[in-house]
Amino acid sequence: MSILTSRDVLRPGPKGFKAWIQRVVFALMPGFFTFLRRWKPVMKLGNNYLTSRYDDVREVFATDPAFGVVYKPHLDVIMGGQPFFLGMADTEQYRHDTDAMRRVVRPADVPKLAAQTEALGEQIVAGADGRIDVVDTLVRRVTFTMLGDYLGVPDPPGGDLRVWGTRLFEFQFVDQGNDPALRKEVDEIAPALRMHIQNEIARRRIEPGKDDVLARCLALQAAGDPAYSDDFIRTSLTGFIVGGPPQPPMVVPQAMEQLLRRPKVLAEAQAAARAGDDDRLRRYVLEAMRFDPLAPGLPRVALTDWTLGRGTSHAVTIPAGAQVLAAFASAMMDPRRVADPRLFDPNRPASDYMHFGFGLHECFGRHINHATLHLMLKPLLRQPNLRRASGKEGKLTKNGPFAERLVVTYG
């Protein structure tokens, strides 16, 4: 079967000993970072530097003139060489492109997206007959449906946007080793996705249809705004599909797993869901995500020689060209800046979280995430007698950094 018509969202994960090693590595990571925070806050590994303390991670994210993003080479493959702001420094074009997209991705949309998310989740949970896979059946379906609809990018004919988006996400953000098998798939998917969106642009130009991001771009294009060229619209929507919807199916089931591990906390989150206290529920989900965030960290590349933590006892000069991992998962567990980091506390201040990055490349969709992530779980949390399914599938399994399966039962 061609990858373009495949329904397998994730590639087959490692098996046997390799899988066991991977699990052990993931399990040991929090302890390893605790060690680093205490003894080696900035650790050199060849030409790579690991930063683990809150202050240093924040400095790396905030100092974008010294620590640039590393995404451009893979983005060029996905976008066919067209520039996308995720790969840019703080240039005029970056500001122009992000401003242009902020004109069509509007704050006023957020409440509607939240309502749509909750309704979709409600519908899926109601139809699941008391047993559901949180990863694929619930969160992935809700995310891709809601965001695809909002952006104006439907499933491609014969293809599955969930597969295409997730593969390209893996290539863009996970594949540090340039896996040839994955690259082969990307070389098929990327042009196909670009073509699919270009076709949508052409179709919607004739039949504008409903109000969504694509329709707004085309309206501005028709009004003569030069920012909204076809290339820009296509590249931006491609970037949003690659960078956006593949993430909630990773992190939201991980949050659910953390809630399931804490029965008292789960009961409180369920009470908030049942009471319709969305703000409180959001706090529970964000806090649960802190215990198992999207990734250990985000990579950056040193653009110039830079002394990190200058003036402190652990100051390290990072040479230009070195790769830096800003370990935001570790930062959120740093007791120097986060009070009682091992305590599950849903009343934490915003400064304790770095789920959506920080600084120039803080997640473009953070407001949408803020309004919707918890609502993906809300319909499930409202169910009576919510518990893990028996056996292995009742515990979250992962395929590399991707959440793969977590089945819960209710009713």
Place this chain on the structure above:
Amino acid sequence: MRQTTLSVALEVKPESYDHLSSLLDKLRERRDPDPSGGTGPFADFLTRVPAVHFMSLSVFPGFDYDPLFVIEANFDGEKGPFWAQLESAIGPELRAMLRCCKRPLDNDGPLFDSITAKDARAPIAPYLERRSLTPTVFHHGNRGMTRDRILAEHKLFEATRVELGCANVDGPNPYRSLTPRQIHAKLRAAVHPDFTWLDETAPKRIPLAQNIGDWVRLIGFIVAAVFVLSLPGLFLSLAMPWERYLILLAVVFVGIAMRLKQIGVALPGTAVATRFSFLKFFFSQLIPLVLFVLFYLVVAVAIGTPLSMLATARHFDAAWHGMVIWLLWGLAGAPVVIAGIVLWLRVIERRDASQDAPPVDPVMLREMARREDWIPQNHMGSLVLIKPGILRMILIRAGHRGLGLVLRIIARKGYLGSMRTIHFAHWAMVNNRSRLMFFSNFDQTWESYLDDFIEKAHAGLTLAWCCGVGFPPTRFLVKDGASHGRQFKEWARHSMAVSRFWYSAYKDLTAEQIERNFRIAIGLRKRTLSDKDAALWINDL
């Protein structure tokens, strides 16, 4: 939960004084047009810095020193997370303020450069943490009450008011005909659905470990002080036959006492009538004193005997017996040493200059007055020069240390003795310990606050502040001093700066009201009360 009080004092570039003041004013204006603040954009301080109770940012103009920028903060938990929260809330503004400050000449210079350089983006929290000053004395009014608990219990209080007021608006209030016990049961049933935390056990305001720590630190301090005071006696007793030693002690003590009798009286025009007498105080504390001396002996013998065995190769029996004798000789010398210190102090006090009419800048006074009395709480920050001299410096440090430790023991029920108006107050030394800062967050007006202090806590106040240049004349560290009410107030006003930015997380609550809310909540947490307890409890409703 542990509460923390600290301050950061940074020297300001003289040419940046006005700019820094304007930055502080701008930050303050971000709150709300209403000078009491709290409802404008700045209200998000409550959620972004959830640890903070009170915070102030002030700039003290300087005549003897360059201006001083002071961040005063009173908050729940450890300082590291607090600084991160504060940076998240007002980081860019703080960075601009830090750029008005002088680069430290010590090892913190590179850290300062990294946060104040052009386009710098490094976090400022590490620098603020590094420059944090530990108070020499501090007082937490509603000790052990976290900010969230204060706010939650006030909500509960308001709910009880609504329930009691609206129980039956059209007819007689049903609560009037109930017994106290029934009132408790009915009120609890009415508010319980909205306050389910009433079923939870109330967190201890002072956890056991903290309680033990307070006592251990105080006892350790006193043991160390007694040991230091007995050191001259310990050495002399080794060098002299005991008969001559005793004669020497007696002669010196009598000589000092006679001299003290001569100069111990107040200088003309400086006496303030007081019922306090050192002799009466000494006799009232005689039993605890004797017990303490015994305790001291036990501790000192336990520590000293093994050392003695090690140094002299004596057997245990001989070692501990010798140690007891030696320590007793040392203790015998302690009163003479104390008397000598008191005499020395009194000689110095008699030569001290006090300022009769400290100048107050009228513009500054107007600025202060403009900011006071908008809400039930007020704030003051003061900075004074410390009098010179080695004895004074030793006494200030020891006195502040002892006073601070005593406050941790005696001020645990929300009040400082009979003073019920202080939320948070602290002293700290700055400029290489040559100046003393005082910050207080209190209820009612500045005048009434100082009157309260003058009437009810003048001895402690004098002890803490008598080292300030120009302070009203004092006797023996605690007498007179702040009792010179008018002079003391003028001196205090003279030392104050405008509280340009001041934040209170619960601006409508007095310290007294917080304790009242606490008592009501404690009662409502109980499912039932006895008739006697309920009768007491309803007094707070």
